[in-house]
Amino acid sequence: MKYGTVLVIDDSEAILTAVKICLEGAFERIVTLTSPDKALASIEQEHPSVILLDMNFSLGVNSGGEGMMWLTAIHRRFPDIPIVLITAYADVKLAVRALKNGAADFVTKPWDNEELIRVLKDAIDKASEVVSLEQLESEHVRKALNKCDGNMKRAADLLGISRQTLYNKVK
Amino acid sequence: MKYGTVLVIDDSEAILTAVKICLEGAFERIVTLTSPDKALASIEQEHPSVILLDMNFSLGVNSGGEGMMWLTAIHRRFPDIPIVLITAYADVKLAVRALKNGAADFVTKPWDNEELIRVLKDAIDKASEVVSLEQLESEHVRKALNKCDGNMKRAADLLGISRQTLYNKVK
DNA sequence: ACGGTAGTGTCTAATTATTGGACACAAGGG
């Protein structure tokens, strides 16, 4: 099984070409966009496995604000598609904010080809991990109990289940 | 209910004092450690709401590797306690790796006092968010179906439930 | 010391959810 489609969004044609050549061997299909305007429509149509999004589109504006906006917009609409950000302006605060806003990873230009491929594949792998409902539930139950300092009544209320059910789940 | 205990781990006494003064007004209790050796025992005893962990402990070693090691060790043992990393060596790659390894946030020295308080409180708030089992489940179900391209049989298998049960949940 | 509040552990009986099994049917691939 080959890693699926990658959607690459960058305002520079040169970058798009370079990325395309870099990723060609590793992915089934590479779709490129020079502007995020059509991103949502394109995602709907292409169903990419991962999105590589540049952070700066307005010339002279390098705060990354625009990329961040698109990150949140895309991530809200397609929470299951991992988004990897790429930027020329390596900034720790920006990177942290991006990851906290749902980005799967954050790479800086100039990039290392091998690393970029690895990062994108890793993002896909991570995003497609699905655990059993049972495991998800037991972890969540533990977290809720933790937050309530072991108070089962409040934890049950928080979880939206009855006290007895929580009692049974715990044992 | 006021923001609980903060555990601060940094090899510099001067830093610990400065952080202590900074956080004193905003948290109930500040516990400090000059070395992560006793971190696990201290956490067990103090039950901190959040941990502020410095990344560099060996003089001359500033790769952050040691902090990263402790981050993963602590996070594995106490996955519900948010860990905020702090370092003097602002490095995008390091920050990204830290967040992907479970850190709640990443701040650089010198820090802004207001920002540090905000970051720690935010980490606590985020960590204590607990959603209902029903909501958690429906989101997970959606994710699983997405991964299986809508194939209910495979999705049900992946989730560890029967096909009919998944069928009922979806409607 | 006292009553009030809140939580636990346990039970019952009614209600729901989940399950394996079955069946007809549609789509797709050697």
Next chain:
DNA sequence: CCCTTGTGTCCAATAATTAGACACTACCGT
């Protein structure tokens, strides 16, 4: 064209969840 795979839909048996009740403990304020 058969064979596989998955859907949509039933059924009846089993398991989980629920509200409600009860005695008991722990703590809190007066």
